[in-house]
Amino acid sequence: MHRWIVTLSLSLAMPGIAVAQAPADDPATIVAATRAAIAERYVLPDTAAKLSAALAAPEKYRGLSGDALAERINADLHTVTTDKHLGIRYDPKMAAMLGNQPLPDDDAAMPPVMARMIARQNGGVRAMEVLPGNVRMIAYDGFAWGTPEAEAAIIGAMQFLRGGDAYIIDLRRNGGGSPGAVAALASYFVAEGTPLMRFEMRGRPGEATTAPRAPFSLAGKPLYVLTSGGTASAAEEFATHVSALGFGTLVGERTAGAGFRNDLLPIGKSYVLSVSSGRAISVKTGRDWEGVGVTPAIAVSSDRALPTAQAAAMARIATMATADDKREAERLAVFYRALATGMKSGRALGDYAGVYGDRKLIVAGDHLMSSRGSRPASVLVPVGGNVMAPEGDPLSRFRFVEQGGRIVALEVERVDGSVERAARNAGQ
Known part of the structure; x- marks a missing residue:
C-alpha cells in the first residue's frame, strides 16, 4: 500500500512548497509525454484512448507555456471525462522533487520536503476541540501516511476523542490522501481484519485493505462525520466505510465523486501529471463512488453540518444520560437544532x-x-x-x-x- 499523501486536485498548491519559475518545456514534448503516460496508466483503457485523441492536435498548444499550457491540456482532457483526479499542473518545484520517480512507489524513499510538510501540518489533523456537552471534535484535512508524525497524529487524535461522550470528525476540507491512513482511522471503529477496500489497478496487481489492529476501540459511542462537496478521494473512502459498515452517521453535502486512485508523474522538467491508475471498490457494497459521491444520511449544507451534528449528538447523549445530565443535554440539543435550522424569533x-x-x-x-x-x-x-x-x-x-x-x-x-x-x- 502506498505511503504518499495525494490530494484531490493538482490545481491545489501543495502547502509549504514554493513554485519556482523555470524555463518552459517545449509544448509538443509535454503534450506527447502526457499522452504516453495516460495511454500507459489510465485506469480505463477505452477512456485512455479517447483522452489521447483529445490531445492529438499539436498545433493547439503551439506557443503556450507555464500555467497557460497546463490549463489548455486540462480543458481538453475534461471534454472526455469529469475525473477529478486527472490533470496536469505547472509546478517546477514538485517536478524536481519527483525527479524520475512517480508517486506512489513503495520502494522509493519519501522526499524530505514531503516528510517535513506532513510533520508541519500534524499529519492532516488541523484542530481538536471539546464542544459543549463533552462532544469531542477533530478537523482532519488530509489522510497523510508514511511518516512517524502522520501515524502519531492519528493516535493522538483518537486518544483525544476517547474522552468524549460523542465524536465528530470534520472532513469538509479533506481532499484525500492514503488508503493506509483511512484503514488506520477506521480501525478504531471496526474489528481488526474487517475487509475495507479492493483496488483494481491498471498495469499493477490489485490490492485489498483490511482494518489493522488499533490500540483501543472508540466503537459504541455516537460518531458523526461532516462532509462537503470538497470531501474527496480517500476522504470519500472513509465516508463510505462510515455509511456501509454503520459505525457512524454522515452529515452534510454529497461528496465530490473522486473515486479513482491516482499517481503523480513528472512531465518534462516543470510539469506534474496526476493520472488515475486504479479504481477503489468498497468490499461491503461492491461499488465505487466515482462521479456520484457519497450521500450523507443527514443532508444539509456544509455550513450547517456542524450544528446539525451537534444537535443529533446531544439528542443521542440525552437518551443515555443520567437524570443530572439529561436536562443539560436536552437544552444543548434544542440550541444546536435551532442554530442549524436558522430558527426565527417570535417578533422582529x-x-x-x-x-x-x-x-x-x-x-x-x-x-x-x-x-x-x-x-x-x-x-x-x-x-x-x-x-x-x-x-x-x-x-x-x-x-x-x-x-x-x-x-x-x-x-x-x-x-x-x-x-x-x-x-x-x-x-x-
Missing part, C-alpha cells in the same frame, strides 16, 4: 432591543446582541417563540415577557433552574 429583533437592568440588548445586522458591563457581547440565538439562548452560554435561556403587545421584561433562566428577572427600562 428590534422589539427585543433595550436595557434590562444592567444588561443591554442591541440589534447588529441580523443578530440580537446582549452585553453586560465589561463582558464581551454575545449573539442571542432564537430557540422558539420569545425565547433565545446566548451563543457563549447555550445552556441559559433568555425568556422575554410580553404584555399588552410589547416586551416588558427579560427573565434569564440558568440550567440549575434559577431565574433572574429584569424589567425593561421605561420609555423603551
Whole structure:
C-alpha cells in the first residue's frame, strides 16, 4: 500500500512548497509525454484512448507555456471525462522533487520536503476541540501516511476523542490522501481484519485493505462525520466505510465523486501529471463512488453540518444520560437544532432591543446582541417563540415577557433552574 499523501486536485498548491519559475518545456514534448503516460496508466483503457485523441492536435498548444499550457491540456482532457483526479499542473518545484520517480512507489524513499510538510501540518489533523456537552471534535484535512508524525497524529487524535461522550470528525476540507491512513482511522471503529477496500489497478496487481489492529476501540459511542462537496478521494473512502459498515452517521453535502486512485508523474522538467491508475471498490457494497459521491444520511449544507451534528449528538447523549445530565443535554440539543435550522424569533429583533437592568440588548445586522458591563457581547440565538439562548452560554435561556403587545421584561433562566428577572427600562 502506498505511503504518499495525494490530494484531490493538482490545481491545489501543495502547502509549504514554493513554485519556482523555470524555463518552459517545449509544448509538443509535454503534450506527447502526457499522452504516453495516460495511454500507459489510465485506469480505463477505452477512456485512455479517447483522452489521447483529445490531445492529438499539436498545433493547439503551439506557443503556450507555464500555467497557460497546463490549463489548455486540462480543458481538453475534461471534454472526455469529469475525473477529478486527472490533470496536469505547472509546478517546477514538485517536478524536481519527483525527479524520475512517480508517486506512489513503495520502494522509493519519501522526499524530505514531503516528510517535513506532513510533520508541519500534524499529519492532516488541523484542530481538536471539546464542544459543549463533552462532544469531542477533530478537523482532519488530509489522510497523510508514511511518516512517524502522520501515524502519531492519528493516535493522538483518537486518544483525544476517547474522552468524549460523542465524536465528530470534520472532513469538509479533506481532499484525500492514503488508503493506509483511512484503514488506520477506521480501525478504531471496526474489528481488526474487517475487509475495507479492493483496488483494481491498471498495469499493477490489485490490492485489498483490511482494518489493522488499533490500540483501543472508540466503537459504541455516537460518531458523526461532516462532509462537503470538497470531501474527496480517500476522504470519500472513509465516508463510505462510515455509511456501509454503520459505525457512524454522515452529515452534510454529497461528496465530490473522486473515486479513482491516482499517481503523480513528472512531465518534462516543470510539469506534474496526476493520472488515475486504479479504481477503489468498497468490499461491503461492491461499488465505487466515482462521479456520484457519497450521500450523507443527514443532508444539509456544509455550513450547517456542524450544528446539525451537534444537535443529533446531544439528542443521542440525552437518551443515555443520567437524570443530572439529561436536562443539560436536552437544552444543548434544542440550541444546536435551532442554530442549524436558522430558527426565527417570535417578533422582529428590534422589539427585543433595550436595557434590562444592567444588561443591554442591541440589534447588529441580523443578530440580537446582549452585553453586560465589561463582558464581551454575545449573539442571542432564537430557540422558539420569545425565547433565545446566548451563543457563549447555550445552556441559559433568555425568556422575554410580553404584555399588552410589547416586551416588558427579560427573565434569564440558568440550567440549575434559577431565574433572574429584569424589567425593561421605561420609555423603551
